[in-house]
Amino acid sequence: xxxxxxxxxxxxxxxxxxxxxxxxxxxxxxxxxxxxxxxxxxxxxxxxxxxxxxxxxxxxxxxxxxxxxxxxxxxxxxxxxxxxxxxxxxxxxxxxxxxxxxxxxxxxxxxxxxxxxxxxxxxxxxxxxxxxxxxxxxxxxxxxxxxxxxxxxxxxxxxxxxxxxxxxxxxxxxxxxxxxxxxxxxxxxxxxxxxxxxxxxxxxxxxxxxxxxxxxxxxxxxxxxxxxxxxxxxxxxxxxxxxxxxxxxxxxxxxxxxxxxxxxxxxxx
Amino acid sequence: xxxxxxxxxxxxxxxxxxxxxxxxxxxxxxxxxxxxxxxxxxxxxxxxxxxxxxxxxxxxxxxxxxxxxxxxxxxxxxxxxxxxxxxxxxxxxxxxxxxxxxxxxxxxxxxxxxxxxxxxxxxxxxxxxxxxxxxxxxxxxxxxxxxxxxxxxxxxxxxxxxxxxxxxxxxxxxxxxxxxxxxxxxxxxxxxxxxxxxxxxxxxxxxxxxxxxxxxxxx
Numbered sequence: 500x501x502x503x504x505x506x507x508x509x510x511x512x513x514x515x516x517x518x519x520x521x522x523x524x525x526x527x528x529x530x531x532x533x534x535x536x537x538x539x540x541x542x543x544x545x546x547x548x549x550x551x552x553x554x555x556x557x558x559x560x561x562x563x564x565x566x567x568x569x570x571x572x573x574x575x576x577x578x579x580x581x582x583x584x585x586x587x588x589x590x591x592x593x594x595x596x597x598x599x600x601x602x603x604x605x606x607x608x609x610x611x612x613x614x615x616x617x618x619x620x621x622x623x624x625x626x627x628x629x630x631x632x633x634x635x636x637x638x639x640x641x642x643x644x645x646x647x648x649x650x651x652x653x654x655x656x657x658x659x660x661x662x663x664x665x666x667x668x669x670x671x672x673x674x675x676x677x678x679x680x681x682x683x684x685x686x687x688x689x690x691x692x693x694x695x696x697x698x699x700x701x702x703x704x705x706x707x708x709x710x711x712x713x714x715x716x717x718x719x720x721x722x723x724x725x726x727x728x729x730x731x732x733x734x735x736x737x738x739x740x741x742x743x744x745x746x747x748x749x750x751x752x753x754x755x756x757x758x759x760x761x762x763x764x765x766x767x768x
Numbered sequence: 769x770x771x772x773x774x775x776x777x778x779x780x781x782x783x784x785x786x787x788x789x790x791x792x793x794x795x796x797x798x799x800x801x802x803x804x805x806x807x808x809x810x811x812x813x814x815x816x817x818x819x820x821x822x823x824x825x826x827x828x829x830x831x832x833x834x835x836x837x838x839x840x841x842x843x844x845x846x847x848x849x850x851x852x853x854x855x856x857x858x859x860x861x862x863x864x865x866x867x868x869x870x871x872x873x874x875x876x877x878x879x880x881x882x883x884x885x886x887x888x889x890x891x892x893x894x895x896x897x898x899x900x901x902x903x904x905x906x907x908x909x910x911x912x913x914x915x916x917x918x919x920x921x922x923x924x925x926x927x928x929x930x931x932x933x934x935x936x937x938x939x940x941x942x943x944x945x946x947x948x949x950x951x952x953x954x955x956x957x958x959x960x961x962x963x964x965x966x967x968x969x970x971x972x973x974x975x976x977x978x979x980x981x982x983x984x985x986x987x
Contacts, residue, residue, distance in 0.1 A: 719842060751844050753981035764847050765773050 517542035517680060517710040518563055523577035523587075524738075525558055527570065532558045534738035535577070538729055545702055545711045547721035547747065550731035551762065555739020556714045559731065560682050562586075563712065564600035565593050581680070598625070601673030605685040607665035609657035609672075614640075614649050617657045617668055621676035639671040643701060663694025670701065674709075681705065683713040687720065699724045718763055722751045730759045776841050780850060783837065784908075786830045787854050787861070791905040793823050794861045797868035798901060798964060802894040805875035805957070806887055813879070816872035823865040830858045849981060853974040857908065860967040860974075864901070867960040867967075874957040884940065884950040890958060893929040897961050900926070900968040907975050916975035919968060920986035926965035933958045 518540035525533035533555045540546045548556040558567070565586060567573045578585045586596055598621070609617050618636045627635070636653075640646040645667050649660070657668055666686060673681060683702075687695035695717075702711055702724055715721050721728050728751070729744040743756045754760045761767050797816050804813035834855045837843065843851055878884075900919055907915040937951040937958075969987045976984050 718844065722844065752848075754845055760845050763844050765776070 515542040516540065517581065518712070519578070519580040520559070520562060521578040521580070523559070523562055523575065523579060525555075525562065525567065525576075526574045528572045531736065531738040533562075534734055534736070534740050536731075536739065536741050538741055538744060540710060540712055541727065542710050543706055543708070544726040545706050545713060545724060546727040546729065547725035548712065548714045548729050548731060549716075549718060549721050549762075550739070550742075551733075551767070552716075553737070553739075554731040554733050556731055557684055559739065559741075560684055560712060560714050563680065563682055564597050564602060565591065566597075566602065568593060598676045599678055600680040600682060601676065601678035603666070603670050603673055603681065603683045603686045606689050607662060607669050609660070609665050609668055611656070611658060613654045614657045614660070614668060615653040618671050618675050620672060625676060635675050635677075636671075639675040640668075642674055642705065643667040643671040644697065645671060661694070663690050663697060666690060666694070666698060667701070670698075674705075678709065680710045680712065683711060685714055685716060688716065695720070718751075722747060730754075730756070730762060732758055732762070773841075776837075776843075776847075779833075779837050779841070780847065783830065783833055783851070783854055786826065786833070787857055788905060788909055790823060790826045790830065790858055790861050791901070791908070793819070793826065794864045794868065795898065795901045795905065797823065797865055798871070798894070799898055801868045801871035801875060802891065802898075804872055805878065806891055808875075808879040808883075810876050810879050813872040813875040817869050820865050820869045823862060827858050827862040827865075831855060834858075845981075846978075849978050853978045856974050857971050860970050864964050864967050867964045870960040871957050874953045874960070877953055878950060878957075881950055884947060884954065889929055889933050889936070890954070890961075893926060893933065893958065893961050896922070896926050896929065897965045897968075900965055904968045904971050904975075908971065911975065911978060913976045913979040916972035917986060920972035923965050923969050923987060926962060930958055930962040 516539045518538070520536060520538045523533055523536045524531060536555070536559055538546075538559070548560060550556050561567050562575065562579050563581070563586070567575065575587050577587070579587050581596075581599065584591070610620060612620070615636055618639050619632045622632045622635050637646060640649065645664060648664065657665065660668060670681075670686075687698045690698065699720065702713070705711065706726075713721075713725065725747045727745065728747045730742045730750065731739050732742045734740050743750065743754060743759045745755075750759060751763060754763065797819060800812055801816045803809065804816060834851050838851055841847075900922060903919045904916065906912075907919060934955065937955050940947040940951045966987065973984055973986050976982070976986070
């Protein structure tokens with residue numbers, strides 16, 4: 500059974516919902532990976548998706564920028580609204596959607612190009628002027644705290660950077676096209692603790708301008724880095740459901756559903 | 769649902785068992801300190817004072833264990849509340865032990881002096897306080913927040929007796945200055961009992977916090 504999920508409304512407050520997934524079902528062929536998943540994501544907040552392996556977190560995350568389109572034989576029903584537009588509808592401009600909703604993956608995946616070209620890639624594809632590209636590369640590298648580390652070697656290969664630097668470069672690449680939302684799929688799982696904390700600090704700085712949704716297996720990371728947390732679990736047919744969603748403080752201190760409590764306290768999963 | 773944290777659960781159970789053991793030691797110390805007064809038994813009073821070292825040592829061990837669990841198991845939600853509550857409970861119990869020592873020391877001083885008056889309300893107050901300590905340990909064992917709230921409500925009964933004793937002892941002092949020393953010692957002793965009952969209320973608040981995650985004021 501899925502609880503109704505929406506961020507708690509404070510009477511009189513002006514909460515802006517950036518992403519609104521409503522009763523989303525998702526299928527890989529005959530296999531249903533998501534069942535009636537709903538989630539209202541607040542703008543300029545960090546929302547974490549947690550749950551055991553295979554519960555549909557990454558699938559759910561990829562609904563927001565239709566990354567699933569790249570997998571043949573998939574099908575989605577329900578609604579995923581971004582600023583009121585249903586991204587699941589056939590008339591969605593997927594290229595523009597992915598500019599609006601950027602993504603950071605589990606493993607850093609820089610292009611085998613220079614540091615500059617990695618960040619400039621998106622703006623270049625969008626046909627921006629050289630001057631604007633130069634500006635946005637510097638701005639994005641500064642936003643991700645990389646500028647001072649790489650400004651003297653922008654022409655060198657991105658593959659020579661450390662793992663943490665490569666991940667921040669990928670984030671800079673995502674930010675360069677001025678997205679409104681950044682999806683992060685276990686962005687720190689391959690990083691050491693220091694690089695992980697650096698990413699988490701960046702998230703706190705970036706949330707002033709971006710809406711962030713992060714999938715993480717690291718519950719301490721969800722607890723310390725996110726504003727809201729959604730707990731997902733497979734139902735008996737192995738389809739992922741949102742079990743509980745609320746402010747992170749509540750989920751980690753006073754979860755309402757015993758399954759959430761069992762999971763976050765490490766008693767299963 | 770199958771648990772994957774057997775060792776952790778075992779550590780929590782041992783911590784809880786330590787808290788209850790410490791509670792029992794303190795409960796005994798309070799009872800013995802009062803008996804030392806009523807029976808004018810200096811040997812018993814000195815035993816209470818000496819045994820406080822055991823309470824303090826157990827307190828140290830439990831704090832250390834709680835700290836280690838927090839450092840190594842990264843508890844959250846109810847597990848975290850459990851450990852935080854236990855840490856606070858043992859602090860309260862340690863202070864209760866100190867109050868029992870206070871009563872025992874008062875008994876030693878009073879036992880060398882002629883008895884000011886027959887002790888009537890003090891043993892009553894002690895009985896109420898001891899019963900509250902016993903009851904709150906039961907609420908901790910059962911993790912019963914309703915019981916904890918009910919126990920906290922009974923703190924008023926102790927307060928009423930304390931004020932009655934206070935007025936009576938002040939009257940003794942006013943009536944005859946030679947009573948001042950004994951009455952003053954008895955006042956401090958009554959205060960120790962009153963503080964023990966207050967600390968029972970604090971533990972009741974911990975039991976409620978353990979259940980609800982809300983920090984409440986029951987006094």
